[in-house]
Amino acid sequence: MANYKAPLRDIQFVFDEILDSETHYKNLPGSEDFSLELRDAIFNEAAKFTEHTLSPLRRVGDEEGCTWSEQGVTTPTGFAAAYHQYVEGGWPGLSMPEQFGGQNLPLSIDLAVSEMVCQANHAWSMYPGLSAGCRATLVAHGTDEQRETYLHKLVSGEWTGTMCLTEPQCGSDLSFLRTKAEDNADGSYDITGTKIFISSGDHDMAENIIHIVLARLPDAPAGTKGISLFIVPKVMPNDDGSLGERNTVSCGSIEHKMGIHGNATCVLNFDGAKGYLIGEANRGLNCMFTFMNTARIGTSLQGMCHSEVALQGAMNYALDREAGRSLTGVKSPDRPADQLIVHADVRRMLQTIRAFAEGNRAFSYFLAQMSDREWRSEGDDQKTALDLLSLLTPIAKGFMTETGLEASNLGVQVYGGHGYIREWGMEQNLRDARISTLYEGTTGIQGLDLLARKVMSDGGANFGQFVAMVTEESQQMAPEFAEPLQQALAEWAELTALIGAKTQQNLDELGAASVDYLMYSGYVVLAWFWGKMGTVAKNQPNQDAFYRVKYGTAQFYFQKLLPRTAAHKATIETGAEVLMAVSDDDFRELNR
Numbered sequence: 001m002a003n004y005k006a007p008l009r010d011i012q013f014v015f016d017e018i019l020d021s022e023t024h025y026k027n028l029p030g031s032e033d034f035s036l037e038l039r040d041a042i043f044n045e046a047a048k049f050t051e052h053t054l055s056p057l058r059r060v061g062d063e064e065g066c067t068w069s070e071q072g073v074t075t076p077t078g079f080a081a082a083y084h085q086y087v088e089g090g091w092p093g094l095s096m097p098e099q100f101g102g103q104n105l106p107l108s109i110d111l112a113v114s115e116m117v118c119q120a121n122h123a124w125s126m127y128p129g130l131s132a133g134c135r136a137t138l139v140a141h142g143t144d145e146q147r148e149t150y151l152h153k154l155v156s157g158e159w160t161g162t163m164c165l166t167e168p169q170c171g172s173d174l175s176f177l178r179t180k181a182e183d184n185a186d187g188s189y190d191i192t193g194t195k196i197f198i199s200s201g202d203h204d205m206a207e208n209i210i211h212i213v214l215a216r217l218p219d220a221p222a223g224t225k226g227i228s229l230f231i232v233p234k235v236m237p238n239d240d241g242s243l244g245e246r247n248t249v250s251c252g253s254i255e256h257k258m259g260i261h262g263n264a265t266c267v268l269n270f271d272g273a274k275g276y277l278i279g280e281a282n283r284g285l286n287c288m289f290t291f292m293n294t295a296r297i298g299t300s301l302q303g304m305c306h307s308e309v310a311l312q313g314a315m316n317y318a319l320d321r322e323a324g325r326s327l328t329g330v331k332s333p334d335r336p337a338d339q340l341i342v343h344a345d346v347r348r349m350l351q352t353i354r355a356f357a358e359g360n361r362a363f364s365y366f367l368a369q370m371s372d373r374e375w376r377s378e379g380d381d382q383k384t385a386l387d388l389l390s391l392l393t394p395i396a397k398g399f400m401t402e403t404g405l406e407a408s409n410l411g412v413q414v415y416g417g418h419g420y421i422r423e424w425g426m427e428q429n430l431r432d433a434r435i436s437t438l439y440e441g442t443t444g445i446q447g448l449d450l451l452a453r454k455v456m457s458d459g460g461a462n463f464g465q466f467v468a469m470v471t472e473e474s475q476q477m478a479p480e481f482a483e484p485l486q487q488a489l490a491e492w493a494e495l496t497a498l499i500g501a502k503t504q505q506n507l508d509e510l511g512a513a514s515v516d517y518l519m520y521s522g523y524v525v526l527a528w529f530w531g532k533m534g535t536v537a538k539n540q541p542n543q544d545a546f547y548r549v550k551y552g553t554a555q556f557y558f559q560k561l562l563p564r565t566a567a568h569k570a571t572i573e574t575g576a577e578v579l580m581a582v583s584d585d586d587f588r589e590l591n592r
Helices: 006-018 021-026 035-064 080-089 107-120 122-141 142-158 284-320 345-377 379-414 416-420 428-439 443-455 463-475 479-505 508-538 543-562 564-574 584-590
Strands: 067-069 071-072 160-164 179-185 188-199 208-215 230-231 233-237 243-246 251-252 267-278
Touching: 006 035, 006 107, 006 345, 006 508, 006 543, 021 035, 035 080, 035 107, 035 122, 035 179, 035 428, 067 251, 071 251, 080 122, 080 284, 107 122, 107 208, 107 345, 122 142, 122 230, 122 267, 122 284, 142 160, 142 208, 142 230, 142 233, 142 416, 160 188, 160 284, 188 208, 188 230, 208 267, 230 233, 230 284, 230 543, 267 379, 284 345, 284 379, 284 428, 345 508, 345 543, 379 416, 379 428, 379 443, 379 463, 379 508, 416 428, 443 463, 443 508, 463 479, 463 508, 463 584, 479 508, 479 543, 479 564, 508 543, 508 564
Parallel strands: 160 208
Antiparallel strands: 067 071, 179 188, 188 267, 208 230, 230 267, 233 243, 251 267
């Protein structure tokens, strides 16, 4: 298995040369004095922790997995010790308010650290990752008493958190949710029901776990409008902050999964467990969206992370492994064969992986800056950030995870038969990557969300503003990037109008087009970032290998990957008719 190396130079390139983080922080309320020297020191320490502590545990977690017993879940060897080191380093509270023990740094700093943590060890990263959404939900929607009770320990990392939505009979469609909440008339509720697929639902890494749980009150309206949100601790805290009695929530089993074996994905049974309402009754989904949006951006990041892991492994192998001779002549006459890197098809795979890893990094950090502005700014600046996040989050979640899966698959392919062997780490990366297209809403759900809720709901106004913004920015790019990007933007707008017109006649057109539309959108958005990066690299007066590779990858993206939009366009234009041509009854009869 290749040793993980934190991609610090590329992280700093995106932050400073593409997104101008210095200006961003100076204009961000509460971060005006944040220095790039402090940021780089944080990144360097994160690199040390992830490279030396977390990365060596990646294969351990995959091979050992988690162990269930009636007493609880035991995580793989070294996981708990690494978490304690993480807590001692103050990492959980980077972007949390100082009043709860946090460091009040911009969220974008937290996200960059999360990138390194996830690349080093995806399964381990989910334990603190779920806690981040729990903290954000309490900051946004908890009462003063709830924040005082829970946030100090969550921010310190002494306690961790989860998100409990899914049940055996309901996944993404929460209208079927059955977990019930009964009012105890003392400010507490008894929560009863079963939740499944709960990441980090039980473990031995922290002394308490705070579950954020969706449930129904007895008089709740049917459907999603009748769902409330509750805090349900694993262990009840005493008034002085110490731990009291164990709550009646237990782990019934852990899932046997394709990947991320080191993370405990649990079935949780709530047997009249004591909980506390967050926000208003029957408006739980409104509060939960804080958690879900945090999770969707985090899952987007996972897609990029798997691309980076594939890139590091595949590049090391292609530069070392010797096989065959270059078609244009021998490159290593003193060796029995040339290195894999000389072969055009291997270059195709490597550059595809790189284009997704580095392009999606820029996309991720742009979203991170918008999240900074959403949480810290006010007025028009905050609204602009919210509008951009609203449009781009489903694109990021769907596109980054799908391309992360493709990159992981190509990482295996570069190795040939060795990629299928466990010791190299590429097959684990592929297995771990598979979940990211599924949880926090499948790609199909992201596509429907994008088209129905984010593009069509306001008549395309927000979408049109984004297209106009990118078109204006493209004027500053090198012509070789500006011209195809402008053509793609214009075609994207035309395609959006076409889908809107078809949907007026047949709503199935929306579902038929959704995933192709999402992927089309992703390729155009990534062209925006590659146009910016390619232009900066081309204009760099002090050219070195970093900028030469960056410029070459930008050219590759525009010539080899952006043309994929043509296939998505053609598929969208054929419409829904062929998908619905065979009757449901014919499928049933054939399947008997």
